[in-house]
Amino acid sequence: MEKKGSILLERYELGKLLGQGNFAKVYYAKDLKKFQNVAIKVIDKEKTLKAGLSEQIKREISVMKMAKHKNVLQLYEVMATKTKIYIVLEYAKGGELFNKVAKGRLKEDIARWIFQQLISAVDCCHSGGVYHRDLKLENLLIDEDGSLKVSDFGLSALIDSKRQDGLLHTMCGTPAYVAPEVINRRGYDGAKADIWSCGVILYVLLAGHLPFQDSNLIEMYKKITRADYRCPNWFPPEVRRLLLKILDPNPKTRIPISKIMENPWFKKGLGTRPAPARLAKVESTEAKLSEGNAIEKQFELSKPSNLNAFDIISLSSGLDLSGLFVADDGREDIRFTSIEPISVIVAKLEEVASELKLKVSKKDGGFLKLVSSGGRRVELGIDIDIFEVTPSFHVVEMKRANGNAFYYQKMLKDGMQPALKDIVWAWQGDSTQSRFKEKRCMSNFLCKLKFMYDVEF
Template identity: 40%
Template sequence: MDPSSSSPASSAPPNPHLLPPSSTDPNPLNTPHSIASSSTSPKIGDILLGKYQIDHLLGRGSFAKVYQAHALSDRSNVAIKVLDKAKIVTAGLTERVITEVSAMRRLSHPNIVRLHELMATRSKIYLVMDLAPGGDLFSQIRHHRRSKLSESTARRYFHQLISALLYCHTRGVFHRDIKPHNLLLDADDNLKVADFGLSAIPETLKNGLLHTSCGTPAFTAPEIVRSGGYDGSQSDAWACGVVLFFLLTARLPFEDPSTPLMFIKMNSRCYSFPSSFPPMAKQVINGFLDPNPETRLSIKGVIDTPWFMKRSFSLESQVGSTSSSPLLELKSFDSMNAFDIITRSKSFNLSGLLEDGDRKREQKFSSNETVEVVLERVKEAAAKQGCVLKVEILAVAEKMLMVEVKEEGSVNGYEMISWDKLREDLQDILLFWE
């Protein structure tokens, strides 16, 4: 199981948000104690890093546990995903966790689970997120309602899903694991898209396309398993078709114990509708479940379909001005917010938090000098130590640069740079050194 997902803590409904406190947990009335750097998992009543009190366990997976907690400052409820650093590093899942956080910190939308805070100790990483007490749509339909949704309810959830995905796509984030299990419900019965562990961000694109095969087979677009790249927005669109079919039938369009046979059915469009299925909804699903991504109905295109527009609300009010939010925004210097800057620092960057304790091979600092001055000074300092450095510079404000310096090799046989010496040589151009 990947670190971004969690299985139930018991055999009762599979969504962790619906689980009661674990029977093995200590008495919640026990005197709470603070967790600052413990390698053990939190327990009921524990105070996490002086900010959150653990209420109960929601679910657990191979690399993570999810807890309900409340903030000590205002008693607001949150979900906290606790990741085991050592297990993630050993399993080679570091990049997946980094991608999940990188994607979530770009997003702030009423129908997306929000990442409020990132914290860490020596052995654990804590993701503080929105709590969705209503559980996931898969559990709601299969285990609680035991029936399909009404057309009006399915349309309302689907409006919110499309709103969230339009927002994600205009910010360069492609989910790649859209399924009812990852669509949660908040206390007001509004949909929240969750679990960005398999998502893609602009940095992973090659020639404008994605190339990694991933996702849950029953919801995965056929082109993802073919050779060559694929469009992340169109693969999400395919998954939307599968989700809508499930909401209106309580079953999946493609089900087969053999994954290869399942993909044969997808490519041949081998699925059927119940006789009473709404005709306009059928048109939407047929449009989404087109094995050719070039002719498939798009996320933007569905907004103009009769079924989607029926009793519609102002999608613009939820999506915002998505048309004016090009991908270039992600690279704009002045688009960075405080969270963007903080998460680039060593103390909050997951790539640093997940390192195995070996010597650091990179450092960061900020400066108010020009790019030319910084490059020249770093070049001179590296030459003095006989090292080759790679320098990346980001303008985070009009007169502030954030500089990342990485070891690339040696000139005179020395393989390790002295970061203390480099800091000393650059002292007069530094604002702060991380």
């Protein structure tokens, strides 16, 4: 187990945990030989093998080795032991661009500077036959100088991934940023799909919110297909015209990167860092103040809702959701599905927390954190996330944030699981009958997608 201050493979001194997912953790570290700061992604081999993600990790590593550009996060080294893979990466001190823009829209010159760097990095990748396929604010990092670093090539595709028709056919990406042709699943040009995502990013940088956003996944896909968005009144006419060409729902007529680079607005101040180029400083206008709460709410709701129908399909075999909902006994996180509205789910969780003498507080991202109250001897913290698959189908995930693991497991088994039965459709690891219900629910959802949106699965 990696601990702060420990020396990894006689070279890297581990620091604080920067982030973690189901299969990997990312640590800040110091290279004791080169005396530089790095980030180390520690991947659990067994978990990735079980999830069938080994090829994805190999692809991510090979792509990062190929993509050499000042605005692409640099891969320094890859090491492995019997149980872990260690990917040593360039350290981007500024963190995710998402966190900067969530505070408010950027000034035009700073937004343009970021967009110029993004286009330059994506153009380099495309020239090498690499298509990112998941460009979004969360995958764009900022270094100490405020420069952009494109990261997370886990969903990227190489030019040899194309079929005989010359197109890619894998459905991937984050819904709000994904191009219409990717959703339609009729084959798509990876370069054109990345350009669309760049257009969405440009819009967000200048507006402070997403162009295509709807709590109903089907409605959001309809908006994307029609390119149904509105530019705020502070958008310059040159930007509106450029976005019209980038967010063109027809990939055949969508502007290529070469033409974006020739655009007068894009070329303005090219290569010149705005002064002061501080991303945390946002434009303060009456328009921003009037939309502040709505912007904050849109970002608050959009970030945790990463689990969608296509994520579930990719994690499952066919439509069998057992791969998502079955876990080993004693694991730190547990999930259940519910067909209740999100308001009912939250109300029930708060009620059960009160009965178990747990204090409820809002967590980053808008969901819940349960902590043991003063009357309890055993400290415990539980993070709860709620993911909307459809307006009538949710996945609720509970994780132990801190405290005694044994007490956490006991509270789940004896307290929370029985008390939540009124809102639970199926717990992870339930019987075959429960899995049948999950399968039937997802089947109905996919049929609805096919009927309303002509999506083939």
